[in-house]
């Protein structure tokens with residue numbers, strides 16, 4: 352089946368890209384991602400001034416990962432060779448770049464264009480130091496940076512935004528007005544993974560970026576917000592581990608996605624598995640192109656003004672069903688779930704229709720219309 356997509360004018364063999372990270376730290380690493388089937392690779396962030404990362408710089412918990420990598424440790428000029436290596440094995444390479452002034456950003460963009468990058472991704476979303484305040488949160492700044500880079504290069508300019516702001520729609524619109532070819536997001540979320548309470552110390556020695564499954568709901572909201580606010584193509588990033596997550600992003604308006612933490616934790620082979628599973632799902636559901644599913648779930652997403660109070664309550668899905676667990680009764684904050692002669696029941700007078708039981712145990716509870 353043909354999984355190819357046209358994204359920002361680039362013809363990609365599939366919509367799965369590998370995100371800016373140690374997975375794309377140099378030519379050899381990017382080659383592994385391309386050989387695993389990635390539709391494109393995004394370089395680790397290229398700067399004009401190297402800042403070495405402190406060690407250790409990675410820690411994870413059951414929900415995700417915190418990193419304090421301070422971008423690529425390769426000099427700007429070294430990237431000519433690294434990009435060439437990835438291009439030589441047939442990859443599409445997007446250079447992720449960052450600078451603290453628009454003119455410097457445009458300078459780096461021109462250099463990586465010369466090195467052969469197929470597009471640039473502006474990292475206006477760094478979670479470290481004072482990066483967020485400086486780069487990511489003001490529409491005027493976003494406009495200034497994007498405008499200057501767009502005027503400086505011929506290749507498409509994608510803008511990677513931060514979730515740690517409350518004006519995503521305005522930032523995306525500013526990027527669109529300045530001529531961006533696409534929006535990507537999210538970057539990692541400014542975080543402290545945890546504290547070792549015996550030592551009284553944070554697990555990593557500075558604020559870092561949080562990634563992985565825990566950030567997916569935040570990024571799904573980001574994707575839908577950008578899809579509703581702009582006409583730009585979108586590259587969804589955050590917590591993608593399976594084909595199912597890819598489809599969630601697409602149904603909320605993403606054209607492509609990037610994968611990072613799950614490939615760091617499971618290896619490059621995970622990318623191939625995800626692409627194979629995605630292809631199988633598309634075949635099984637008789638879809639021929641991703642355009643047929645893109646944005647499908649956006650219609651179900653209502654604004655606050657459109658919300659209506661509907662008379663739903665919970666009920667037991669199957670009267671015969673009694674798994675004997677006590678957790679159901681104690682799990683209802685309204686005290687509506689009870690047991691009568693060993694059968695689970697829902698008290699319609701107490702149930703407020705919050706829906707949590709039907710969401711947690713769909714085999715046991717269902718929502719019904721209360722006339």
Ligand SMILES: Cc1cc2nc3c(=O)[nH]c(=O)nc-3n(C[C@H](O)[C@H](O)[C@H](O)COP(=O)(O)O)c2cc1C
Nearest residue numbers: 370371372396418474537538562563589590611612
């Ligand atoms: C170890 C690590 C290093 C990263 N380095 C960069 C970077 O240099 N530039 C960048 O824009 N994003 C960087 N990211 C963020 C990822 O590109 C991605 O936006 C984020 O991890 C969310 O995706 P995920 O949940 O699939 O990991 C990094 C993420 C991790 C985990």
